[in-house]
Amino acid sequence: MPFDASGHLIPGPVGAERPVPRHIPRPEYVGRPGPRRSDRGDVYDFGEVARIRESSRxxxxxxxxxxxxxxxxxxTDELDRVAHEFLVDHDAYPSTLGYRGYPKSSCTSVNEVICHGIxxxxxxxxxxxxxxDITAYVDGMHGDLNKTFLVGEAAPATVDLVERTREALNRGIKAVAPGRQINVIGRAIQSYAARFGYGVVRDYTGHGVGATFHSGLVIPHWDDPSATTVMEPGMVFTIEPMLTISGEERWDLWADDWTVVTRDRSLTAQFxxxxxxxxxxAEVLTLP
Structure with a gap:
C-alpha cells in the first residue's frame, strides 16, 4: 500500500495503458511528445460551444x-478503469491519455496531492x-472538469475544506462577465479562501480549453495584477481553484514529473x- 509510516502518499506501481477502440478519434497530440502550437484563440461561435458542451457533459x-x-x-487504478470505460462507451477519447506522455485516462489526487495524481x-x-479530474475529447473538442470526493466518514475539517473549495469555484464563476479582466476571478477566490486561512496554489491555474486541451490563456486563482486579459462573449476556459488547509502555497513534484503535492504534505482540495x-x-458547460 503506497503510504509511508506517517500516512503520507508514496508512488505505487502504475498499471498498463488501457486501450481505446480504433473508431474513436484521437487528439492530434496522441503518439507525439506534445501538442502542436495553436493560434486558434479562445473565442468560439454558437456551434462550436455546442460541441464543447457535449464533450463537457x-x-x-x-x-x-x-x-x-x-x-x-x-x-485509484480501479477508479481510472471506471472513468476509461465510461468515456469509450460514449465514443469519447480520454484527453489525458497520451498527453505529454501521461499514462492514464484520469487524474486521481489523494489527500496532499494538489493535482495530476496518476x-x-x-x-x-x-x-x-x-x-x-476527467477531460473528454468528442467531435474535435475537449471538455474538462474535476471534483473532490470524501471517502467514507471524513473529519469535520476535511469536510469543510471540500465544501469551501467548491464554494470558492462558485464565487470565481460568479465573477465572470464580459468586459471584466481575468484577475477578478482570482480576486474573488483568494478573498474567500483567506477567510479560513487556506492557501491558494498559484503555479497551477485554469486555462483555455476547447479545440485545444490547454490553450495559452491562463486563469489565475489569486489576485494577479498581471492577468489583464478582458473577457468577451464566447470565450471558453476552466476555473479550477486548489486550496490548502494549512495555508501552504508551495509544492513539490514527484519524480514522475506529474504528481504535485503540498510542500508540508497538508490536505488540499480542488474543483x-x-x-x-x-x-x-457565464454558462457552466460541464454539467451532467
Missing part, C-alpha cells in the same frame, strides 16, 4: 460514475479525500468547471 457524467465507485478499499495501486482509506462567457455572465 460526457466528462461530467464520467466524473459522477467514478464518484459512485469511491469507497474505502477501492484503488492512478495506481493506492487503496483509499476511510476519511481520505480524492479529486477526480473545476469548463465555462463559456455569455452576454450576462
Amino acid at each position: 460526457i466528462a461530467a457524467r464520467a466524473v459522477e460514475a467514478v464518484g459512485a465507485a469511491i469507497a474505502p478499499g477501492v484503488t 492512478p495506481d495501486d493506492t487503496v483509499l482509506r476511510d476519511g481520505d479525500l480524492v479529486n477526480i 473545476e468547471h469548463t465555462l463559456v462567457v455569455t452576454e450576462r455572465g
Whole structure:
C-alpha cells in the first residue's frame, strides 16, 4: 500500500495503458511528445460551444460514475478503469491519455496531492479525500472538469475544506462577465479562501480549453495584477481553484514529473468547471 509510516502518499506501481477502440478519434497530440502550437484563440461561435458542451457533459457524467465507485478499499487504478470505460462507451477519447506522455485516462489526487495524481495501486482509506479530474475529447473538442470526493466518514475539517473549495469555484464563476479582466476571478477566490486561512496554489491555474486541451490563456486563482486579459462573449476556459488547509502555497513534484503535492504534505482540495462567457455572465458547460 503506497503510504509511508506517517500516512503520507508514496508512488505505487502504475498499471498498463488501457486501450481505446480504433473508431474513436484521437487528439492530434496522441503518439507525439506534445501538442502542436495553436493560434486558434479562445473565442468560439454558437456551434462550436455546442460541441464543447457535449464533450463537457460526457466528462461530467464520467466524473459522477467514478464518484459512485469511491469507497474505502477501492484503488485509484480501479477508479481510472471506471472513468476509461465510461468515456469509450460514449465514443469519447480520454484527453489525458497520451498527453505529454501521461499514462492514464484520469487524474486521481489523494489527500496532499494538489493535482495530476496518476492512478495506481493506492487503496483509499476511510476519511481520505480524492479529486477526480476527467477531460473528454468528442467531435474535435475537449471538455474538462474535476471534483473532490470524501471517502467514507471524513473529519469535520476535511469536510469543510471540500465544501469551501467548491464554494470558492462558485464565487470565481460568479465573477465572470464580459468586459471584466481575468484577475477578478482570482480576486474573488483568494478573498474567500483567506477567510479560513487556506492557501491558494498559484503555479497551477485554469486555462483555455476547447479545440485545444490547454490553450495559452491562463486563469489565475489569486489576485494577479498581471492577468489583464478582458473577457468577451464566447470565450471558453476552466476555473479550477486548489486550496490548502494549512495555508501552504508551495509544492513539490514527484519524480514522475506529474504528481504535485503540498510542500508540508497538508490536505488540499480542488474543483473545476469548463465555462463559456455569455452576454450576462457565464454558462457552466460541464454539467451532467
